[in-house]
Amino acid sequence: GGTNDGNNGDDGAMVAASLHHCCCHQRGTASSCPAREQWYGFISIDCGLPGQTGYVDKTTTLSYTTDAGFIDTDAGVNHNISAEYITPSTPTSLHSVRSFPSGERNCYTLGSLVSGLKYLLRGKFLYANYDGLNMLPMFDLYIGVNFWTTVNISASDVEVYAEAIMVAPDDFVQVCLINTGGGMPFISGLDLRPLKNKLYPLANETQALVLLHRFNFGPTDSHTIIRYPDDPHDRIWFPFVDVENWVDITAGEKVNILDELFQPPQEVMQTAITPRDVSENIEFTLDLESFPRDHSLGYVHTVYFCELQEYPSSNALRQFYIYRNGVLTYLQVYTPPYLAGDFVNSLKPFQASQYKISLNATAKSTLPPIINAIELFSVISTTTVGTNSQDVFAIRAVKKMYQVQKNWMGDPCLPETLSWDNLTCSYNSSRPPIIRIVNMSFNDLQGGISPDFAALKNLQSMDLSNNNLTGSIPEALSQLESLKFLDLSNNKLNGPIPSGLLKKVQDRSLDLKYDNNPDICTNGSSCQPERGSNLAIYIVVPVVVIVVLLLVAMLYFCLQRKRKQGSIKNSVKLKNDGDGNSSLGLESHRFTYRELETITNNFQRVLGRGGFGCVFHGSLEDGTQVAVKLRSHSSNQGVRQFLAEAQVLSRIHHKNLVSMIGYCKDGEQMALVYEYMPEGTLQEHIADNIRRALPWRQRLRVALESAQGLEYLHKGCNPPLIHMDVKTANILLNERLEAKIADFGLSKAFNCHDDTHISTNTIAGTHGYKDPEYSRTGQASTKSDVYSFGVVLLELVTGKPAILPDTEPISIINWARQRLARGDIEGVVDTRMQGDHDINAVWKATEIALKCTEQVPLQRPSMAEVVMQIQECLDLEEVCTGRDDEFYTGSSSVGMDPNMGYNASTNRCTDLRQNNATLEIEYNHRRGPQMDTSPVATR
Ligand SMILES: *[C@@H]1O[C@H](CO)[C@@H](O)[C@H](O)[C@H]1NC(C)=O
Numbered sequence: 001g002g003t004n005d006g007n008n009g010d011d012g013a014m015v016a017a018s019l020h021h022c023c024c025h026q027r028g029t030a031s032s033c034p035a036r037e038q039w040y041g042f043i044s045i046d047c048g049l050p051g052q053t054g055y056v057d058k059t060t061t062l063s064y065t066t067d068a069g070f071i072d073t074d075a076g077v078n079h080n081i082s083a084e085y086i087t088p089s090t091p092t093s094l095h096s097v098r099s100f101p102s103g104e105r106n107c108y109t110l111g112s113l114v115s116g117l118k119y120l121l122r123g124k125f126l127y128a129n130y131d132g133l134n135m136l137p138m139f140d141l142y143i144g145v146n147f148w149t150t151v152n153i154s155a156s157d158v159e160v161y162a163e164a165i166m167v168a169p170d171d172f173v174q175v176c177l178i179n180t181g182g183g184m185p186f187i188s189g190l191d192l193r194p195l196k197n198k199l200y201p202l203a204n205e206t207q208a209l210v211l212l213h214r215f216n217f218g219p220t221d222s223h224t225i226i227r228y229p230d231d232p233h234d235r236i237w238f239p240f241v242d243v244e245n246w247v248d249i250t251a252g253e254k255v256n257i258l259d260e261l262f263q264p265p266q267e268v269m270q271t272a273i274t275p276r277d278v279s280e281n282i283e284f285t286l287d288l289e290s291f292p293r294d295h296s297l298g299y300v301h302t303v304y305f306c307e308l309q310e311y312p313s314s315n316a317l318r319q320f321y322i323y324r325n326g327v328l329t330y331l332q333v334y335t336p337p338y339l340a341g342d343f344v345n346s347l348k349p350f351q352a353s354q355y356k357i358s359l360n361a362t363a364k365s366t367l368p369p370i371i372n373a374i375e376l377f378s379v380i381s382t383t384t385v386g387t388n389s390q391d392v393f394a395i396r397a398v399k400k401m402y403q404v405q406k407n408w409m410g411d412p413c414l415p416e417t418l419s420w421d422n423l424t425c426s427y428n429s430s431r432p433p434i435i436r437i438v439n440m441s442f443n444d445l446q447g448g449i450s451p452d453f454a455a456l457k458n459l460q461s462m463d464l465s466n467n468n469l470t471g472s473i474p475e476a477l478s479q480l481e482s483l484k485f486l487d488l489s490n491n492k493l494n495g496p497i498p499s500g501l502l503k504k505v506q507d508r509s510l511d512l513k514y515d516n517n518p519d520i521c522t523n524g525s526s527c528q529p530e531r532g533s534n535l536a537i538y539i540v541v542p543v544v545v546i547v548v549l550l551l552v553a554m555l556y557f558c559l560q561r562k563r564k565q566g567s568i569k570n571s572v573k574l575k576n577d578g579d580g581n582s583s584l585g586l587e588s589h590r591f592t593y594r595e596l597e598t599i600t601n602n603f604q605r606v607l608g609r610g611g612f613g614c615v616f617h618g619s620l621e622d623g624t625q626v627a628v629k630l631r632s633h634s635s636n637q638g639v640r641q642f643l644a645e646a647q648v649l650s651r652i653h654h655k656n657l658v659s660m661i662g663y664c665k666d667g668e669q670m671a672l673v674y675e676y677m678p679e680g681t682l683q684e685h686i687a688d689n690i691r692r693a694l695p696w697r698q699r700l701r702v703a704l705e706s707a708q709g710l711e712y713l714h715k716g717c718n719p720p721l722i723h724m725d726v727k728t729a730n731i732l733l734n735e736r737l738e739a740k741i742a743d744f745g746l747s748k749a750f751n752c753h754d755d756t757h758i759s760t761n762t763i764a765g766t767h768g769y770k771d772p773e774y775s776r777t778g779q780a781s782t783k784s785d786v787y788s789f790g791v792v793l794l795e796l797v798t799g800k801p802a803i804l805p806d807t808e809p810i811s812i813i814n815w816a817r818q819r820l821a822r823g824d825i826e827g828v829v830d831t832r833m834q835g836d837h838d839i840n841a842v843w844k845a846t847e848i849a850l851k852c853t854e855q856v857p858l859q860r861p862s863m864a865e866v867v868m869q870i871q872e873c874l875d876l877e878e879v880c881t882g883r884d885d886e887f888y889t890g891s892s893s894v895g896m897d898p899n900m901g902y903n904a905s906t907n908r909c910t911d912l913r914q915n916n917a918t919l920e921i922e923y924n925h926r927r928g929p930q931m932d933t934s935p936v937a938t939r
Pocket residue numbers: 050078079080
């Protein structure tokens with residue numbers, strides 16, 4: 001994988017040009033009916049379709065609905081596109097449009113989202129002279145209150161797509177079309193697709209990704225558009241076909257797609273292009289459009305690779321450097337893995353005024369570069385938050401009750417220029433806008449006073465005068481604490497003035513006007529109903545008010561809870577960003593066996609041996625030292641475990657878990673490449689009598705760091721992971737003696753968030769560390785790791801192995817329990833520490849170890865509790881010895897960062913404007929600029 005953090009180029013003027021997508025048509029894939037859960041949560045709207053019933057699209061097998069129910073019925077006008085633009089390949093969903101002759105802003109509201117989850121949002125636009133005016137419009141799109149993109153219709157027959165990958169800030173999302181004076185906004189269709197949150201990790205709560213280009217290279221047919229069901233996420237992959245200049249390669253076999261970050265469809269990865277002339281490189285330039293308002297947020301890309309051909313001979317090699325805008329973006333030489341989907345992506349957005357990708361063959365390479373697909377996005381900010389959600393909820397209910405038309409669409413207060421008529425908001429940069437004043441006088445309001453007004457908690461002034469309001473005044477209005485002015489005059493209200501309001505009038509906190517309401521009685525509770533019907537109103541109205549208030553209160557409570565969760569996520573996120581930049585990246589590099597030979601100098605230096613095979617020392621081109629764990633063919637650890645570990649490691653990142661730099665799966669050869677841990681295993685340190693024994697404080701630090709690593713697996717990973725083989729041999733130490741957990745070959749993911757047990761077919765783990773409950777029942781849980789960790793902790797205290805080789809082998813747990821039962825703590829402590837320890841801290845650590853190794857899993861603490869307790873030991877040690885810690889780097893007990901490298905939290909929407917896309921594939925006949933780092937072939 002790559003590191004795209006070069007910042008070259010300024011924000012810039014874009015070349016606007018357009019490519020007519022004459023060919024935007026799905027291929028016929030109606031044959032197989034997809035499983036329902038695949039499209040569960042899809043919303044596919046055919047805008048402008050008359051009536052209430054939808055249809056099933058034959059090409060995609062997706063169900064389209066009309067837009068009724070997603071937009072106010074009086075907003076916009078339905079049209080059919082001109083018949084001359086309808087060809088057999090025009091998607092049915094584009095045959096009609098809804099256009100918006102009135103109102104500066106018109107919005108669709110898509111409900112039933114889950115706040116915090118990631119979605120792909122797509123607007124579709126085919127003008128096709130629907131209005132007979134032949135005037136190509138240009139207008140803006142917003143996602144809620146955040147600018148999404150400008151839709152520039154460049155030709156009548158061009159299908160324009162706007163796509164965004166975004167994280168839902170709320171349980172609904174609004175898509176707003178804004179008339180900016182460039183012609184009447186219209187829309188043909190709107191799609192919403194739920195995405196797994198780990199997809200597109202750079203889309204998060206604060207930023208969305210707006211699609212600029214998505215190309216699939218090498219399909220033989222230029223009409224091949226890949227989307228659902230081939231792509232379960234229904235991304236639209238446009239074909240790039242140019243057989244004159246490029247060789248299309250199509251794999252006969254299935255491509256392995258392991259990655260969890262982008263999951264390109266099989267059909268996209270099975271095709272690629274290479275230059276016709278084997279001595280040429282690949283270079284092409286894509287336009288960065290002028291539509292991102294804020295270029296400072298930059299761009300992100302993902303380039304997909306997969307070797308589709310078997311090398312013609314044993315000395316054949318495809319190897320190249322990957323440059324973005326002339327800067328090496330992937331720091332090593334790159335060889336695409338055979339029949340396995342791989343990618344290079346941005347770890348953070350880059351700045352640019354143009355996007356140029358160059359793939360330059362190395363001197364050693366005998367085959368030209370290859371490319372399978374590319375995606376390019378601009379980043380938009382989604383940090384603008386809409387109006388106070390309680391106010392929004394209330395005012396939308398008011399709008400519904402009185403069928404308010406006007407400009408009451410989208411957010412009530414934002415943007416300020418489009419705030420709703422009759423409302424005055426108050427803005428404060430540190431919190432969402434609130435509604436302060438409602439003036440709906442002379443609005444011809446019918447019916448009662450909406451009790452929802454009472455939920456506008458920040459209301460200071462309300463003028464409902466000169467309407468046709470009937471019924472009585474809701475008592476709930478007296479709960480508006482800030483209300484200073486209320487004008488109800490010139491209506492048809494009746495009944496008493498609620499005592500709460502009267503009280504406010506009496507203490508002069510409220511100015512109440514109610515003249516010209518024939519049936520209002522001013523003497524409060526003594527007011528008698530004149531007609532029977534009024535009695536009903538007296539009883540029914542309060543009941544309704546109470547029910548509504550309860551509902552409002554419940555909703556408020558829910559919203560608050562959501563808010564809270566959101567903010568926790570945010571803080572976690574920030575932490576991630578901090579650490580993420582220094583990590584080796586999300587994507588794992590795939591090495592060839594030959595590269596491993598070079599890296600390890602022909603597997604010269606053995607670092608260790610395990611069930612998997614040997615671990616060798618190696619160093620990368622840039623001097624980074626690595627450990628290469630090579631699977632031996634006689635290994636009893638299977639391919640599945642190997643892959644399991646590769647998968648686990650590529651998605652978890654924590655300072656106390658050993659990180660994977662890459663892997664190799666080259667025919668029969670398999671290896672994992674890790675960061676090098678020069679101080680070896682904890683087991684060596686404990687068993688070694690020659691090396692200076694670890695001092696007590698250092699042991700506590702190792703315990704704390706290992707515990708933090710495990711805590712992260714249990715609590716920070718989603719789904720949680722059980723390591724299944726915690727032992728001193730699997731805890732490695734770096735040059736600063738910081739501990740990291742290694743060997744995830746046996747780890748298991750839970751599917752539940754609680755401590756539900758998982759069943760395993762075979763009992764894994766190591767004798768002496770294995771949870772007895774798990775050995776007995778085959779049911780593992782996070783508490784199985786806690787047990788094993790308890791054994792590790794005992795080893796740290798005692799300096800003895802997990803099984804003591806006595807005349808009769810005895811477990812360290814029983815050995816320690818026997819001595820402690822006699823109160824003999826000194827008899828347990830490792831004598832090599834030579835009294836260099838605080839006995840209280842040792843007692844406490846031993847106690848923790850014994851709790852961890854309780855027979856009954858329920859009686860064992862969680863790793864989070866263990867972390868806290870060990871931190872207390874360290875504090876105790878420091879207080880008692882008065883010493884500072886020269887090694888320990890973690891400052892607090894929890895240094896975890898659960899989303900890192902995997903980003904369970906966030907993704908946002910992107911906008912795709914495919915038809916405007918300009919793709920200029922250029923030939924690099926001369927080969928690109930030569931750089932020291934990039935040897936170029938002189939074949
Ligand atoms: C569009 O065409 C359909 C039939 O194809 C028709 O039922 C519908 O009324 C037309 N809509 C408009 C706005 O003319």
